[in-house]
Amino acid sequence: MENIKSVSAGMPVRREGLRLFSGVQKLIKQSVVIVLLIVFWELAPRIGVFDPAFFPPFSDVVNALWGLIVSGELFDHFAASMLRSLAGFSLALLVAIPLGLIIGWYPLARELLNPVLELFRNTAALALLPVFMLVLGIGETSKIAIVLFACTWPILLNTIAAVGNVDPLLIKSARSMNVPPFKLFLKVILPASVPTIFTGIRMAGTGAILVLIAAEMVGAKEGLGYLITYSQYNFQIPEMFAGILTIALLGLLINQGLTVTERKFSKWKQQVND
Known part of the structure; x- marks a missing residue:
């Protein structure tokens, strides 16, 4: 009986943990494209893709x-x-x-x-x-x-x-x-x-x-x-x-x-x- 109670008590914590992990995973996926865009913005003027005078680096x-x-x-x-x-x-x-x-x-x-x-x-x-x-x-x-x-x-x-x-x-x-x-x-x-x-x-x-x-x-x-x-x-x-x-x-x-x-x-x- 005590084991059942302990398992029941642990279920909300586990569910909350899974929800948090899912939220972090979703945030990472949504941030990938933005990070790549910032990297491109920083590097493109420096390697000559764009003129830095008209398109300066992100930094x-x-x-x-x-x-x-x-x-x-x-x-x-x-x-x-x-x-x-x-x-x-x-x-x-x-x-x-x-x-x-x-x-x-x-x-x-x-x-x-x-x-x-x-x-x-x-x-x-x-x-x-x-x-x-x-x-x-x-x-x-x-x-x-x-x-x-x-x-x-x-x-x-x-x-x-x-x-x-x-x-x-x-x-x-x-x-x-x-x-x-x-x-x-x-x-x-x-x-x-x-x-x-x-x-x-x-x-x-x-x-x-x-x-x-x-x-x-x-x-x-x-x-x-x-x-x-x-x-x-x-x-x-x-x-x-x-x-x-x-x-x-x-x-x-x-x-x-x-x-x-x-x-x-x-x-x-x-x-x-x-």
Whole structure:
């Protein structure tokens, strides 16, 4: 009996160990290509594959990045870009999710607004950048507005699709139990829509940075986009690549953060699957 208890007690530890080993193994596999890319980046300019003046080794880029961090210059540009992107992204969430839920839930709203949605969903945000700058100026307002426009559509369209693709059996079951419409929407439609809505949010999160960087390259005096353009004009190529590397890392962090948030909001679905 004691042997059975000891074996049972050891099972969770063994399972946790296997899970940890599997996680480490997966991390190693995912890191192999990145490590090879960094090695290639370091060696290619040194052996003459690329001109070091235009494509510096990875170590030079890291040194330039460290210099920008120590001087505080990178933080100033980073903070400016983050404030703009977060402002536009937050406004897009406040606008797109409620509007998407309404359009997805009410057929009349969908019929009335669908032509407008089809028109603007196929319009590239950067194509409208000159319009935003002419109307709103070259200050902060135009940059936040272009991020708002770019982020709204993936969130809005995914929210509409999420509501429309909810399992009809769930809705029928809730209605058969005489669940009030508001409670049906709150307890059934909204939770079932969360995964698809977060797909749009993740797309918008990474898109917010990319659109903003392009806007900062045109008219700005600070920000990561300005840092890249300024470094290019002054032939500070390692600093330019340091700015590009910062944007890539920032996009990765935003995507990972939104993924973790999505898992927290979708715990009920994981429990059902288990």
